[in-house]
Amino acid sequence: MSTAPALRVLTVSHSRARLAGHLARLGVERGGVLMVHASLRAVGAVDGGARAVAGALRDALGPQGTLVVPSFTPENSDTSPHYRSRVRGLGDRDREAVRAAMPAFDPATTAAPSMGRLSETVRLSPGSLRSVHPQTSFAAVGPLAGRVVADHLPDCHLGEDSPLARLHELRAQVLLLGCGFDSCSAFHLAEYRVPSPPRRTYRCVVRNGGERRWWEYEDVALDDSDFAALGADFERSARSPAVSDGVVGSAESRLFRFPEAVRFATRWLPAHRRLPAESFLRP
Template sequence: MRVLSAIHNEEQLAAQLSGLGVEPGGVLMVHASLHAVGPVEDGPGAVVRAVRRTLGPRGTLVVPAFTPENSDTSAAYRDRVRGLGEEERAAVRAGMAPFDRASTPAPLMGAFAETVRLAPGALRSSHPQTSFAALGPRAGRIVADHSPDCHLGERSPLARLYELGAQVLLLGTGFDRCTAFHLGEYRVAGPPRRLYRCVVSANGGRRWWEYEDVDLDDSDFGAMGADFERAASGGAVRTGFVGRADSRLIGLADAVDFARHWLPVHRSERS
């Protein structure tokens, strides 16, 4: 029977992460719900330290640092302006701050990701909508050259994580949050594309920038993840508790390759 500790600490969490299979010296992308983990001594910082302790000095920690708040083509914007009139919507757009890699927060990514982004030595990629933050010896390679018109494809940190054999930790989150599946969307034949628009810095001010990229859709990631887990073999999906959080550890390349084959079949069925 699993005993729930009232308050967790860094050492306990590190032991659980090690038991789950986090690889010392490896590269690990984390999607975390600290609410699911439960109370921890010293809060989010202790959880980040537990992950880094498990990875060791040669390991690299990566988190999404996405910023849909400065776009008027994002789901976050649609939610924000739902029910507003045109003048009110225009005021929202006028108040959007341009993306700044050093200072723009990523509040929708949660406290764990923000703690990593703000940590001394953290590096961040430059995409104004889907940046990543990383800590560790391979952080520079991972975040470099993130093309501004490639959210999550071959010219993004996801492709570098694929090359490096990264693991993905879903720490109290579901497969619906598994960003790795998006790289699979780029690797299907002829993925649908659409226009995106966001506010960027320009000559000390701000301007709207519009670009075309793959039409990203995570609405079926939960179903895809369930199929991925059922089909997994050889430890491709490891499950366990970290704190109170029901968690999964997967190989990023395994997830991407599964998505590349799953998506054409299942999305054609629903179209």
């Protein structure tokens, strides 16, 4: 009885230089400002891992370019979907124990595990700077990093007093590296720019005068549940291709200009969000 030979599965491993070449062909601008959302799993095996991916991004940008990533921290809030998922099914005592164990946000040391390996790699890079919002901080490295992360007010997640507005001013590019438009934080700036956006209350743990305390504040009700549909319409928009697409490593990726995305979203949201304001205030 004969047996068929076993099939060999070849795994392609990408180099930093190869990734930088892919990024350049996609259209990453040398000397520009680039905000990245990434799935390194989609990129595939890379010699040097997340550090090599971050290095390739900086190589494509060149020495005068600035790399920006979200370093959000929903882990220290009891009004976040992350918290609701964590305590689902728990009793009052166990839920309170989770709240009591939440560490206060420290921009110098607090990790952002839910943002992925690339974001953490950039946050920990030499010379990296981070904005100080206790929930929606951004990390940046490069000549314009200070301008991007400066003056992020603690009661403004992603609006005019956040790095998103600075990225808009700088006409930054946005790279979705192996992920979809549902991850596109640029669209959140448009939520602040529509007429009378709904608002809600947020809570998180901060450190004040060396003491840990809960802080409650009001801000625009953020809702990314329709960003995939918004992004699909943006990609199909009638203007000359607003979105470049291509493969970086093994990852299907998209590149576009920040102001164009926000402009489109600011028109799209009022036309497509027909829900009453209270639907945005889900606990």
